[in-house]
Amino acid sequence: MNRLIPIPESPSLWRNRSRWNVARFWNWTVRRRLHEFTSRKTHRSLVPVFTGAGARVTQEAGTGLPHTAVTQGQLEVLLAAVAESETMDSPIVEIGSFRGVTTRALAAATKRTVVAVDPYLGEGGHEKDLALFREHTDGMTNIRHVRDVSDAAFTSWSGEAISMVFIDAIHEYLHAWYDFAAWGSLVAPSGFVAFHDVDAFPGVNRVCQRVLKECPQWKPWAYAPNIAIFQRRD
Ligand SMILES: C[S@@+](CC[C@H](N)C(=O)[O-])C[C@H]1O[C@@H](n2cnc3c(N)ncnc32)[C@H](O)[C@@H]1O
Numbered sequence: 001m002n003r004l005i006p007i008p009e010s011p012s013l014w015r016n017r018s019r020w021n022v023a024r025f026w027n028w029t030v031r032r033r034l035h036e037f038t039s040r041k042t043h044r045s046l047v048p049v050f051t052g053a054g055a056r057v058t059q060e061a062g063t064g065l066p067h068t069a070v071t072q073g074q075l076e077v078l079l080a081a082v083a084e085s086e087t088m089d090s091p092i093v094e095i096g097s098f099r100g101v102t103t104r105a106l107a108a109a110t111k112r113t114v115v116a117v118d119p120y121l122g123e124g125g126h127e128k129d130l131a132l133f134r135e136h137t138d139g140m141t142n143i144r145h146v147r148d149v150s151d152a153a154f155t156s157w158s159g160e161a162i163s164m165v166f167i168d169a170i171h172e173y174l175h176a177w178y179d180f181a182a183w184g185s186l187v188a189p190s191g192f193v194a195f196h197d198v199d200a201f202p203g204v205n206r207v208c209q210r211v212l213k214e215c216p217q218w219k220p221w222a223y224a225p226n227i228a229i230f231q232r233r234d
Pocket of ligand 1: 068150
């Protein structure tokens with residue numbers, strides 16, 4: 001496990017505490033909002049730094065796809081990372097799978113298992129989205145759905161290394177940072193962390209800025225509008 005980045009307490013744990021809990025009030029009600037405020041103030045384009053680092057940079061998002069916010073252009077860079085890591089055997093994990101369109105595309109492009117983590121609790125994904133997930137991933141034998149929130153799925157994970165994680169669940173700073181620190185710790189050398197909504201959501205954008213600034217073991221690998229991919233150095 002890549003333990004260089006401490007794994008913080010999951011913000012979801014604070015939310016689930018009693019409304020009168022002081023730690024909940026501070027962390028969930030105050031600190032979380034302050035982080036979103038700071039993220040809005042520090043939001044910036046990732047293009048210059050990805051370009052400067054020699055990453056693959058595309059300026060076109062490409063056409064939209066039905067049942068997902070992921071565009072054709074974003075899918076292309078994701079699938080390039082899948083192809084680049086195809087010599088690895090360990091699973092690919094998608095945090096937030098919604099209607100399964102990206103899940104299916106990832107699974108169709110690899111022999112590896114794709115683990116889709118999504119609780120369908122009404123926060124972005126509902127029962128009707130789960131029904132569509134099942135429809136879209138029907139017949140794909142290398143997809144495993146974990147119906148749980150990110151932190152619970154991580155806590156019950158076997159510890160097996162993974163080759164790639166696509167982070168696309170709750171787009172606030174503290175949640176996205178937790179997903180990166182936790183799931184990123186499982187990524188084997190040369191594997192990938194991909195973030196969706198890096199331009200649309202200030203919190204995710206700020207997580208990418210923090211990775212660039214504080215995590216030299218993660219190299220900027222590819223960018224297309226609203227998606228950024230980092231590769232773990234050996
Ligand atoms: C933006 S959608 C994911 C889109 C999907 N990756 C795609 O490419 O089509 C966000 C998903 O995150 C899920 N979600 C919400 N909270 C979550 C959590 N704590 N852990 C994992 N998934 C979560 C929602 O149910 C929703 O389906």
